[in-house]
Amino acid sequence: MSRFTKNSSRNLFYGGSLFFFLVLIGLTFDTMGGLSKRDHRENITPQVAQGKRVWEDNNCVGCHTIMGEGAYFAPELGNVYQRRGPDFIKGWIQSQPTGIKGRRQMPQFHLTEEELDAIVAFLKWTNEINAAKWPPNVEG
Amino acid sequence: MNYSSQSVAKLYFIAAIGLFVGQILFGLILGTQYVIGDFLFPAIPFNVARMVHSNLLIVWLLFGFMGSAYFLVPEEAERELYSPLLAKILFWVFLVAGALTIVGYLSVPYATLTKITGNDLLPTMGREFLEQPTITKIGIVIVALGFLFNIGMTILKGRKTSISLVLLTGLVGLAVFFLFSFYNPENLVLDKYFWWWVVHLWVEGVWELILGAILAFILIKVTGVDREVIDKWLYVIIAMALVTGLIGTGHHYYWIGTPEYWQIWGSIFSALEPIPFFMMAVFAFNMVSRRRREHPNKVATLWALGTAIMSFLGAGVWGFLHTLAPVNYYTHGTQITAAHGHLAFYGAYVMIVLSMISYSMPLLRGKGICNGQKSQNLERWAFWLMAISMVFITLFLTGAGILQVWLQRVAVTPMSFMEVQDQISIFYWLRLIAGLIFLIGLLAYIKSFFVKNDDPVQA
Ligand code: HEM
Ligand code: HEM
Ligand SMILES: [Fe+2]
Numbered sequence: 029m030s031r032f033t034k035n036s037s038r039n040l041f042y043g044g045s046l047f048f049f050l051v052l053i054g055l056t057f058d059t060m061g062g063l064s065k066r067d068h069r070e071n072i073t074p075q076v077a078q079g080k081r082v083w084e085d086n087n088c089v090g091c092h093t094i095m096g097e098g099a100y101f102a103p104e105l106g107n108v109y110q111r112r113g114p115d116f117i118k119g120w121i122q123s124q125p126t127g128i129k130g131r132r133q134m135p136q137f138h139l140t141e142e143e144l145d146a147i148v149a150f151l152k153w154t155n156e157i158n159a160a161k162w163p164p165n166v167e168g
Numbered sequence: 169m170n171y172s173s174q175s176v177a178k179l180y181f182i183a184a185i186g187l188f189v190g191q192i193l194f195g196l197i198l199g200t201q202y203v204i205g206d207f208l209f210p211a212i213p214f215n216v217a218r219m220v221h222s223n224l225l226i227v228w229l230l231f232g233f234m235g236s237a238y239f240l241v242p243e244e245a246e247r248e249l250y251s252p253l254l255a256k257i258l259f260w261v262f263l264v265a266g267a268l269t270i271v272g273y274l275s276v277p278y279a280t281l282t283k284i285t286g287n288d289l290l291p292t293m294g295r296e297f298l299e300q301p302t303i304t305k306i307g308i309v310i311v312a313l314g315f316l317f318n319i320g321m322t323i324l325k326g327r328k329t330s331i332s333l334v335l336l337t338g339l340v341g342l343a344v345f346f347l348f349s350f351y352n353p354e355n356l357v358l359d360k361y362f363w364w365w366v367v368h369l370w371v372e373g374v375w376e377l378i379l380g381a382i383l384a385f386i387l388i389k390v391t392g393v394d395r396e397v398i399d400k401w402l403y404v405i406i407a408m409a410l411v412t413g414l415i416g417t418g419h420h421y422y423w424i425g426t427p428e429y430w431q432i433w434g435s436i437f438s439a440l441e442p443i444p445f446f447m448m449a450v451f452a453f454n455m456v457s458r459r460r461r462e463h464p465n466k467v468a469t470l471w472a473l474g475t476a477i478m479s480f481l482g483a484g485v486w487g488f489l490h491t492l493a494p495v496n497y498y499t500h501g502t503q504i505t506a507a508h509g510h511l512a513f514y515g516a517y518v519m520i521v522l523s524m525i526s527y528s529m530p531l532l533r534g535k536g537i538c539n540g541q542k543s544q545n546l547e548r549w550a551f552w553l554m555a556i557s558m559v560f561i562t563l564f565l566t567g568a569g570i571l572q573v574w575l576q577r578v579a580v581t582p583m584s585f586m587e588v589q590d591q592i593s594i595f596y597w598l599r600l601i602a603g604l605i606f607l608i609g610l611l612a613y614i615k616s617f618f619v620k621n622d623d624p625v626q627a
Contacts, residue, residue: 034396037403038330045410052414055433059361059426067357067425077354084294084352085287087278090215095424096501097360098296101202101214103585104501125210132205132586135213137279154356160431162423162497164577167584 066158079150082143091134093168095159101132104168109148109155111166117151118144169531171242173249178532179259180235181525185614187228187266188518192607194221199600203593212274219273219299225513226297227266232521233342233378234315237335239528240385241319245326250318258314265307269300291352295363298349305349312343330399331388334406335381341374357425364420371512372416372441372483376409379479379520380448386472386527387452391459401451408444416441419491423500431493438491442484445516452476464625465530465538467547471523474555478515486511486562498577503595504569511562514554522613529617540622547616553609560602568595 064070083089088105089098095106108117121144125133139147169175197217200207208217242249249255272281278294285301287293292302300308316339323332348365384402388395418434421427452473463469486508490499499505526547530539538544575588583591 032400034330034400034403037400037407041403041407041410044407045414048411048414052417055415055418056361059421059430062427063357063425066427067355069355072354080354080356081291084291085279085282087215087219087294087299089294089296090218090278090299091213093501094356095360097424098501099215099218100501100503100506101218127206130205132201132589133209133213135210135277137277157357157425159423159425160428162500164498165582167576167582 068153068156068158071153071156073149075146075149076153077150078143079146079148079153082139082147083150086137086139094154095157096162102134104163105151105154106157106159107155107163107166107168109152111168114148114152117148121147169528169534171248173252173255174239174242174528175532176249176252176255176259177235177239177528179256180231180238181529181532183259183263184228184231184235184521185525187224187231189610189614190270191221191224191228192603192610194218194224196600196603196607197221199596199603202596203600216273216278219278220270222297223273223299224270227262229517229521231262232517232524233339236378236382236521236524236528237315237319237339239524239532240335240382241322241332242326244329244332244385245322247322247326250321250325254314254318258311258318261307262311265304265311269304272301273299290350292350295352295359297367298363302350305346308346309343312339312346316340316343329395330402331381331385334377334384334402338374338377338379338381341377342370345369345374360424361421361426364417368417368420369414371517372413372438373410375517376413376444377406379475379516380406380409380444382520382524383448383452383472383475386468386523387455389527390463390465390469390472391455392461392463393455393458398455401447401455405444405447405451408440408447412437412440412443419493419496422493422496435491435493439488441491442480442488445480445484449476449480463537465527465544466625467544467551468523468527468538470548470551471519471526474551475515475519475523478511478519478555478558480515481559482508482511482513482515482562486566498573499569502569502572503565503592504573507562507565507569510565511558514558538625539616540619541625542622543616543619544625546612546619550609550613550616553612554606557602557605557609561599561606564595564599564602568592568599571595 091099091102092105093100094104096104121137121139124136127133194217197208197212198214198221201214201217238249238255281301282293285303287302290302292305293299319339320336323336345366348362351362353359380402384398387393388398415433416438418430419438421430421434453476456469456473490496490504490508530536539547571592572588575583575591576585
C-alpha cells in the first residue's frame with residue numbers, strides 16, 4: 029500500500045469514474061436506440077398520455093407498484109389490465125372506498141368517464157410493454 | 169469551533185432533527201395502516217402519509233448534508249464561510265418551502281395540489297419520491313445553487329483539501345442529477361429509465377462521495393490519524409463507489425421494458441457495489457485502532473463506526489441479497505425492497521448525518537469538544553435503541569418479503585396480493601412494535617441534548 033500514493037488513488041477516482049460514466053452514456057444511447065421495439069411507443073395515443081397524467085395527478089404510485097416500482101401497500105398494476113380487464117378496473121375505481129372495517133382503503137378520486145377510459149388505456153399500454161416476462165405470474 | 173460562521177450549521181441540524189421526528193411519526197402511521205387498513209382514513213390516506221414520510225426523510229437529510237458542509241468546509245478551508253447571511257436566508261427559504269409542501273400534501277387531495285401548483289405547465293409530479301410540486305422542485309434547485317456557490321467560494325478562497333473537494337463534488341453531483349426530476353416524458357419506460365438517474369445515482373453514486381467525505385472528516389478529528397492516509401482511503405473508496413455504482417444502475421433496468429442485456433451488466437456491476445461499503449467499514453475500524461489520541465467525544469466515534477457497519481449491512485448485504493437478476497425477478501417490488509430501503513437509508517445517510525451532529529453539536533453549542541458523561545451515556549442508549557430496532561424492522565420486513573415472494577410468486581397456485589398481505593400480517597405487527605422502539609430511541613436521542621448538571625467525561 030505504501031507505493032500506492034494518494035495521487036494514484038485520486039487518479040483512480042477521476043479516471044475510473046469518468047470511464048464508467050462514459051460507458052453508462054454509451055449503454056444509454058444503445059438502449060434508447062432499440063427501445064421503441066420493446067416499449068411499443070407507436071401505441072402511445074393522446075388517450076394513453078392522458079392516462080399517465082391521471083395516474084400521476086392522483087398519486088396512484090403512492091400505494092401501488094407499476095412494473096414493480098412504487099409502494100407495496102396495494103397490488104401491482106402494470107399487469108392489472110390482464111388480471112382484471114377494463115370494465116372491472118373502471119368499476120373498481122368508481123366504487124371506492126369499500127369502507128370494509130379494518131381493511132386497507134383506496135380513496136374516491138371522482139374521475140370522469142373520460143379519465144377512467146384514459147387510465148384504462150394507459151394500463152393496457154403498460155401491460156403490453158415487453159418486460160422480459162416479468163411479473164412471474166398474473167398475480168403480479 | 170474554530171470559525172464563528174460555522175455556527176449556521178446549528179440551525180440546519182436543529183431543523184433536520186425536527187423533521188426526522190415528523191418522518192418517524194408518519195412512518196408509524198404507515199406501519200399502523202399496514203395492519204389496521206382504515207386507520208386515519210380518509211383524513212390521511214396511505215399514499216399521503218407515505219409522501220410525507222419519504223419526502224421528510226429526503227429533506228431532513230439534505231438539511232443534514234448542508235449543515236455538515238457548513239461546519240466542515242470552513243474548518244477544512246481554514247477561513248470563514250463566504251457568506252453566512254446567504255446560508256441563513258437559504259435555510260429559511262428551504263424550511264418554508266418544505267413546510268408549505270408538506271402542508272399541501274396533508275390539506276388538499278393530491279389532484280388538487282397538482283392543479284393549483286400548475287403541474288400541467290411542466291408535469292413532474294406524481295412519481296415516487298418526486299411528488300413535490302414543480303415549483304417546490306425549482307425552489308430546491310435555487311437553494312442548491314446558492315448553497316453550492318457559498319461553499320464553492322469558501323473552498324476557492326481557502327485551503328483546498330481532498331475532503332472538501334470530494335464533498336463538493338458529491339454535492340454538485342446531487343444537484344446535477346436532481347435535474348432529471350424535471351424530465352417526465354409520456355413514455356413510462358423512458359420516465360422510469362431517467363427517474364433512476366435521480367434515485368439510484370444519488371444513493372449509490374454521488375451521495376456516497378458525501379458520505380465518504382464526512383466520514384473521513386470525523387475520523388481525522390477523532391483519531392488524529394495522518395491526513396495522507398485518510399485521503400488515500402477516501403479516494404479509493406469513492407473510486408470503487410462510482411466504478412461499480414454507475415453501471416450498477418442496470419439493476420433497475422431488468423423488468424421495465426429496457427433491453428435484456430441489462431440483466432448481465434446490472435448484475436455484475438451491482439454485485440460489486442458492496443465493495444466500497446465494505447472498504448468503508450475496514451477503513452473506519454482501521455483508523456480508530458490506529459488512533460493517535462483519545463478523543464473525549466466517544467459517542468461520536470461510536471456513531472462513525474456504526475455508520476460504517478450499518479451502511480455495509482443495509483446497502484452491501486441487503487442490497488446484494490436481491491440485486492442479481494434471477495433473484496430480483498422474484499423479489500422486485502416486494503417487502504424485501506422495503507427492508508433493504510430502510511436499513512440502507514438508515515445505516516448510510518441517517519447515521520452519517522447523526523455522526524456529524526454528534527461530533528459538531530457540542531462545539532456549536534459552546535460546550536467544548538464533547539458533551540458531559542450523562543449526556544453521552546444517554547446518546548449511546550439512543551444509538552443502540554435506534555440501530556437495533558432498525559435491524560429488527562429490516563428482519564421483520566425480510567420475513568414478510570420472503571413469504572410474500574413464496575405465496576404470491578413461487579407457489580404452484582399463487583395467491584392474490586391482498587390474500588398474501590393477510591397471511592403475513594404478523595410480521596407487520598412486529599415491525600410496528602420495532603418502529604415504536606425506534607421512536608423511543610429517537611426521543612432519548614433528543615433528550616440527550618438537554619441533560620442538565622452533567623458530569624465531566626470519565627477517562
Ligand atoms: C418507525 C419507524 C418506521 C416505520 C414504521 C416505517 C414504515 C414505512 C412504511 C410502512 C413504508 C411504506 C412501504 C410501502 O410502500 O408499502 C415506508 C417507506 C419508506 N421508509 Fe420507512 N418507516 C420507518 C422508519 C424509517 C426510517 C428511519 C427511514 C430512513 C432511514 C425510512 C425510510 C423509508 C423509505 C426510503 C421508504 C420508501 C421505501 C421504498 O420505496 O422501498 N423509514 N416506511
Ligand atoms: C446507501 C445506499 C443505498 C440506499 C440508500 C438504497 C436504497 C434503496 C431504495 C429506497 C430502494 C427502493 C427504490 C424504490 O422505491 O423502488 C432500493 C432498491 C434497490 N436497491 Fe438499493 N440502496 C442502496 C444501495 C444498494 C446497493 C449497494 C445495492 C446492491 C448491492 C442495492 C440494490 C438494490 C436493488 C436491486 C433494488 C431494487 C429492488 C427491487 O427490484 O424492487 N442498493 N434501494
Ligand atoms: Fe440501485
